Amino acid sequence: MTTAAPAAFGSPTATAPTAKGIGPLLRSWRERRRVSQLELALRADSSARHISFVETGRSRPSEDLILRLADHLDVPVRERNALLLAAGYAPRFPETPLDDPALSGLRAGLDQLLQGYEPYPAVVVDATYQVVAANRGIAMLLEGVPEWLLAPPLNSMRLTLHPEGLAPRIRNLPEWRGHLLDQMRRQIALDRSDALRDLYEEVAAYPFADGQDSSEGADQPVSAPAVPFALPLRIEHDGRVLSFVSSISTFNTPMDVTVAELAIETFVPADPATVTYLRALGT
Template identity: 50%
Template sequence: MNTPRPHPTKPGQPGARDPFGVHLRHWRTHRRLSQLDLAQEAEVSTRHLSYVETGRAAPSREMVLRLAERLDVPLRERNALLVAAGFAPMYRQRSLDDPAMASARRAVDLVLKGHEPFPALAVDRHWNLVAYNALVPLLMEGASAELVTPPVNVLRLSLRPDGLASRIANLAQWRAHLLERLQQQIAATGDRVLVELHDELAAYPVPHVGHDTPPAGGELSGVVVPFQLVTPNGVLSFISTTTIFGTPVDITLQELAVESFFPADAQTAAALPALVAQAKAQAGAAG
């Protein structure tokens, strides 16, 4: 069993009623910056920053946004900073089904559809499945009904023993990779839900995978971590990339990620077109 490295200290995010200085101190310490470091980054005096943090001075809206930018605070939490300082929130959060988000939804659907015959899916900030293309349901077959009933959490689906875990040929390698990605996301966002998800995933038993497929070597060794899934068509091996919106001003878009999988070997590339045709036929029959 691979033992993941401990994730960063569990963040105790301030509550909605906490003053601005508490929020500021949380993010400054979370980013491991001294008051002097942050003052230099934000081009303000250390004394003024100290007064703002202790509540002796009230920040302007411009100052709140400048500090949030220097601290790389996610848009969702920038709203919390603004409210704590007495200002209206700046960033909206709308469902992808909102008419105002139609262009973004089309862009996501184009990416997913255009990636066929390879699998691709979109997830929110907590790794809940938002959208996917034709091949994804076929790869999820065999998982328990609970795990594929919306909202579907793709990390839970991947690593729970009654999910895909028993079918992942390089489970220990893939598990360590997912937990490491989650640790990085926690460090960036300070999201308590992700901390709880990490602890849940790390506590899952690692089932014995009775397949002889070793961790990928050759050209992939030391470059990427493959996802190797055992299917009736043999072991399908993928490498993945993550796509995010470049300049989002909406919370939903900032937190949306598209995971695109590419065949890592010739056998997988050859098998995928037939699998997509099978998936579409199944979807047509069900509809």
């Protein structure tokens, strides 16, 4: 990989079962997705009565039913293991360290993808935005960032929003910061993750690079972007302002917790000047 895998991938960690059992856990996911018992039953080829019995602890669901319900509720792979454990079953999905030989093909594919995207920036992060791999386009944007912020494990949110990181170079920082914090809030609302919540509280408390208090602008509406189709990241590099829009990709139907939590973010040049500048750097 272009960047060393963070310590979080050093060894697999099992998701601990909840002491409350599967009923409250399943009900929590159903309510979070705003799905009624009847609607969920119809989707999963069950009955509202049986779903009710499972949620109240009067019935123990089969492994197959748990996985069907989790699929229709779009429960993250890590949390599907938690549902199985809460019902007394073994976890179904492994959490393979990214440096395990079994994932060598995946690592090679990610490296090829990142290198093929150069000279434009691209990065791979995990569920808490730890940087797993990055290409030379990302390295170019990080030029001049203090060494202590670049020490492993790198975190893309911390690098972007810290006042000693990229924040002073981002020309539309209030809008881009608001976009990133909103993205994290949506993720926290959908996934149970104390680590992600801790990260959010950390980066949301950072002061703006220009001295503006971090509470100002946190929930301000995003102004109309200069790019008509998406909010751009406008960032300064070597006296020039580069403009990008970002795209995030994940793996389809993953069967491993580690793979399920990877995301590939690519930065698409938003204007011809950025394209010309990056291609000149790449020659």
